[in-house]
Amino acid sequence: MDWGVSNCNSLRWAACYGLFSVPRAGAPIAFALAALASTGDARDGAKVLAAMTSAQLLGAVPIARLGRHLNRSSFFRILIAIRTAAMLACAIACASHASIQILIGSAAVAGLVQGAAFGYLRNAANQLIEPARMIKTLGIGVIAAEFTFLITPIFSAALGSVSAALAIAAIAIIGSTPAIFLPNIAQATTPTALSPKGVVPRGVQVWLACACVNAAAVSAIEIGAVSIALGLSLKPEHGAVITGTLCVASLAGSTWMSMRNRQYPACHVLIMLSLATAGAALVAINYSLATSLLGSAIVGAAGVPLIAYCSFEIGNRVTPEMRPEVFSLLKTTTSAATILISALIGWTSIVITLHIATALLASAALGLLTRRLILGFHGVRRSKLLVNPAAPEMPRGQHNET
Structure with missing residues (x-):
């Protein structure tokens, strides 16, 4: 692959990855104002967001499975078009002062295709x-997404x-731009038959679980920032300082991952999990x-770079035909x-x-360490079984004759 084309594709994909998150980032404020x-x-805006x-x-x-035998680029653009149309329907319902049920239904249609669209966008990488x-590209994509979640709520509140x-x-139209900017993907060969047992092959569950627990920790801090500040007898406004620190640190970690551009050894993953803990x-x-x-x-x-790295590991452990579905499952x-x-915070x-x-x-972290030790133990046993026994020593007379 040409270096210039590869570099251009990396930047275009990272930009699409960031712009894809605009509707989700601006929806909480926009839906609250619409309600x-x-x-x-x-x-009532929370009900609309919950439906989505x-x-x-x-x-x-x-829905990701529906595009299994179709052109990946075309199917992604169809999903983005459906999401955009549903979001515009929300805007029309808001402008015409329609009932909240219409707003909820339109938002649900937008959310219905969003996870599958993410799977195809991630597969495009x-x-x-x-x-x-x-x-490196995944790191740049995470940076773009973080900036999206920083800027879009402010933008949405200003327009709102x-x-x-x-x-x-506005967030619907901006969120549709990945369908335009994403480079065309050559149609792959005829897909092979997939296993009927499910979309999660062996070995992928570990990385799905790792991404899940990291997302849970990050979400707990983001959602509970105000409660954390109140628990410290501070003003509610100090919650923004906590979320801002989390965001800046995630940008720094993603930048480091992008600059390093290397696969993490198992010990590094364990260290990052331990640090997040x-x-x-x-x-x-x-x-x-x-x-x-x-x-x-x-x-x-x-934690945030580790979520992106989990998607890298998942992509390496599945066949190309299964990637959109598994990336949708990751989302x-x-x-x-x-x-x-x-x-949990509410309850x-x-x-x-x-x-x-x-x-x-x-x-x-404990499960990953245990798995690593078990695999290492089996590897040592296997290597001992494969060692060739020492050749029998030749009689001294034969050595002298030689």
Whole structure:
């Protein structure tokens, strides 16, 4: 592959990866403002967002399977077109002061195709980018996505102050740009028959679990930032300092991963998991603002890049035909972790939720270590069995004759 073309494809894919997240990043504020205009209660916006997220969990893998025998680029563009049309329907419903049920239904349609579209977008990286640049490109994509989640809520709130419908329409249109900017992907050969047992091959579950527990820890800090600040007898505004620290640290960690551009040895993955566990524990202790900020920085610097690296490992362990489905499942898994954390914070408390997230991280680190030791033990036994026995010593007389 030509170096210039590969570099251009990497940047275009990373930009598409960041722009793809615009509707999801701006939806909480835009839907809250739309609900406020429709029912007079901004809390109804959470119902719209919940419908969008729930539909994503239900539709990610089944819809990804529908494109198994189709052109990957065309199917991705179809999914983006459906999402854009559904979001524009939300904007029209808001502008016409339609009932909240229409807004919820339109948002559900947008969410239904979102997980599958993510799977095909992530799969595009494996087809467009040479393996030597894959980790670097994933790091740049995470950086682009982090900037999206920083800028889009501000952008959505600014437009929403003028018109909530305008804010929804704007994030819908911007979110459709990956369908235009993503390079065309050559159609692969005829797909091979897939195993009927499921989309998760052996060995992938470990990386799915690793991504899930890291997403849970990051979500606990992001969603519970205000509660963490209140637990420290601080003003609610200090929650923004905690989320800002997490975001800046994740940008730093993703930049390091991109600059390093190397596959992590197993020991590095264990170290990063252990660091994320320690960081989550520092936040869970809730001793002071300094320890909470330090813990948030550690979780951001170690946990967020590790989620991206898990997708790299998952992509290496499945056939090309299965990648869109498995990447959609990865998106479903991390989204389910976020929903579970949100529910735990509401049902229990932020302290209990953070302790649960810490325990999940520790369990993942322990499980990965145990798996590594077992594989190493079996490898040593196998190598001993394959060693050729020493050749019998020749009689001394034959040596002399030779």
